[in-house]
Amino acid sequence: MEASSSGSAAVGGGVEEEGLRRLHELAGIGRDKICALEAIFGGNVVMLSRKDGKRSFQVHVHIEIPGGIDVSARLSFGAGTLNYREAHDGDASDDLFYKFRVEHLPPILITCLLPSSYPSHQPPFFTMSAEWLDKAMLSSLCHMLDMTWQEQQGVEVIYQWVQWLQSSSLSYLGFDNEIVLSKGYQTCTEDGGDTRACPDNAPPDVTIPRIIRYNDDKCHEAFLHAIHCCMICFSEFRGVDFIKLPCHHFFCQKCMQTYCKMHVKEGTVLKLLCPDTNCGAAVPPNILKILLGEDEFERWETLLLQRTLDAMVDTIPTNGDIQVHAKKMLIY
Numbered sequence: 001m002e003a004s005s006s007g008s009a010a011v012g013g014g015v016e017e018e019g020l021r022r023l024h025e026l027a028g029i030g031r032d033k034i035c036a037l038e039a040i041f042g043g044n045v046v047m048l049s050r051k052d053g054k055r056s057f058q059v060h061v062h063i064e065i066p067g068g069i070d071v072s073a074r075l076s077f078g079a080g081t082l083n084y085r086e087a088h089d090g091d092a093s094d095d096l097f098y099k100f101r102v103e104h105l106p107p108i109l110i111t112c113l114l115p116s117s118y119p120s121h122q123p124p125f126f127t128m129s130a131e132w133l134d135k136a137m138l139s140s141l142c143h144m145l146d147m148t149w150q151e152q153q154g155v156e157v158i159y160q161w162v163q164w165l166q167s168s169s170l171s172y173l174g175f176d177n178e179i180v181l182s183k184g185y186q187t188c189t190e191d192g193g194d195t196r197a198c199p200d201n202a203p204p205d206v207t208i209p210r211i212i213r214y215n216d217d218k219c220h221e222a223f224l225h226a227i228h229c230c231m232i233c234f235s236e237f238r239g240v241d242f243i244k245l246p247c248h249h250f251f252c253q254k255c256m257q258t259y260c261k262m263h264v265k266e267g268t269v270l271k272l273l274c275p276d277t278n279c280g281a282a283v284p285p286n287i288l289k290i291l292l293g294e295d296e297f298e299r300w301e302t303l304l305l306q307r308t309l310d311a312m313v314d315t316i317p318t319n320g321d322i323q324v325h326a327k328k329m330l331i332y
Contacts, residue, residue, distance in 0.1 A: 037057070037059070037158060037159075040159060041059060041162070044059060044060040044061075044062065044107075045057055045058070045059055045060075046058045046060070048111070055113075055114065056111065056112065056113045057111075057112055058109055058110065058111045058112070059109070059110045059112065059158065059162055060107040060108075060109060061107050061108040061109070061110060061162050061165045061166060062104070062105075062107050062166070063104070063105045063107070063108070063165070063166055063169070063170065064103065064104055064166075064218075065102070065103050065104070065105070065170075066103065067103075068101050068102065068103045069101065069102060069103075069170075069175070069177070069178065069179060070099055070100070070101050070177070070178045070179070071099070071100055071101070071102055071132070071178070071179045071180075071181065071211060072097065072098065072099040072100075072178055072179070072180055072181070073097075073098050073099075073180070073181040073182075073204055073208065074095050074096075074097055075095065075096040075097075075098055075204055076095055076096065077096075083183065083203065083204065084181065084182050084183035084204055098204075098208065100208075100212060102211065102212070102215040103215060103218070103219060104214060104215045104218035104219065105132060105179075105211070105214075105215075106130065106131045106132060106210065106211060106214045107130070108128060108129070108130045108133070108141075108165055108169070109128065109129045109130065110126050110127075110128050110158075110161065110162075110165075111126060111127045111128075111129075112124040112125065112126045112158065113125040113126070119153075119154055119155055119156050119157065120154055121154075123146070123149040123153075123157065124157070124158060126142075126145070126196060127196045127197075127198050128141060128142055128145075128196060128197055128198065129197075129198040129199065129200065130199075130200070131200045131202070131207055131210055131211065132179065132181060132207065132211055133173075133199065134182050134183060134199050135193055135197050135199045136193070137173055138194070138196075138197030138198070138199055139193050139194035139197040140172070140173065141165065141169060141172070141173075141197075142194040142196050142197055143194065144164070144172060145157075145161050145164075148160055148161060148164065181204065181207065181208070183201075223239040223242075223244065223250075224238070224239040224240050225238065225239060225240075226238070226239050227239075228242055228250065230242070230251050230252035230255055231249075231251060231275075231276070232251050232252070232255040232256075232259070232275055233252060233254075233255050235252065237252050241253055243256040243287060243290075243291070245274050245281065245283065245284075245287065246281065246284060247274050247276075247279050247281035249274050249275070249276045249279055249281075251275055253291070255275075256275075256287075256291055257291045257292075259275060260272060260283065260288060260291045260292055261291075261292065261296060264292060264296050264299055264300045264303070265296075267303055269300055269303045269304050269307060270304075270307050272288070272300075288300060
């Protein structure tokens with residue numbers, strides 16, 4: 001009996017050790033997969049918490065359109081709030097049609113959980129969200145990712161998913177020339193709505209500024225890292241060495257500094273305009289404060305005030321002007 005008990009313990013111990021070894025092996029494989037994703041996508045992969053021993057993560061899929069694309073929305077005021085208007089909403093006489101252009105769209109977010117049998121038997125569990133896509137559009141993209149897995153079962157598909165979303169999702173959704181924002185009434189159970197599709201559902205007065213702000217930030221980031229030619233000295237520098245004016249013209253910091261200091265020194269502060277001869281927009285104070293020293297900036301303020309007051313005096317009518325104007329009024 002003791003021998004039998006001892007043998008059972010030995011067998012049980014062996015099974016337990018084998019199970020632990022397999023768990024560690026699977027955990028190692030999971031870590032390797034996630035490390036590989038981090039190596040490929042860098043900061044676009046965000047690690048989330050563990051669930052049932054599995055690691056979950058989120059991939060930010062950035063979509064860039066180098067030539068730019070129009071984004072439009074048909075809006076209406078209902079009960080004092082701004083909403084998306086659909087074609088079936090009835091009278092559209094008071095519609096507001098809003099359009100803007102972007103080169104960068106807020107990322108599509110794919111939140112994944114890798115099952116232990118991935119990729120041999122099961123695909124990743126995932127949800128998908130985006131600020132500019134409604135429920136129906138996200139559901140359609142989820143279906144396409146499922147199709148990709150079915151065609152390549154047993155293969156790592158996350159990289160293929162991301163590549164496809166970056167390169168083909170817009171054309172797949174019919175957004176070749178323009179992206180149309182809509183509210184998308186479809187629910188999880190209607191018309192094939194997918195429970196994995198998680199639309200933002202924010203009102204347009206929230207979504208539209210977010211999209212514009214994201215595009216502006218990304219364009220500025222791209223400008224800072226690119227090489228540009230200064231149209232004053234014709235030298236090339238990285239964007240971080242340029243001053244970009246509100247009129248969107250830009251010149252290297254050294255040339256702009258020399259240009260601004262020269263006008264302040266000579267007292268020609270009213271000529272502190274964009275160096276582009278076809279522009280004429282004023283150089284704003286916040287940029288002058290960066291380019292000028294403290295004493296020079298104070299001199300600019302003093303000179304500008306004086307020139308402004310002088311201009312005001314020149315436009316005040318004299319008594320003679322007033323009398324002539326009064327006589328003309330009486331004649332007519």
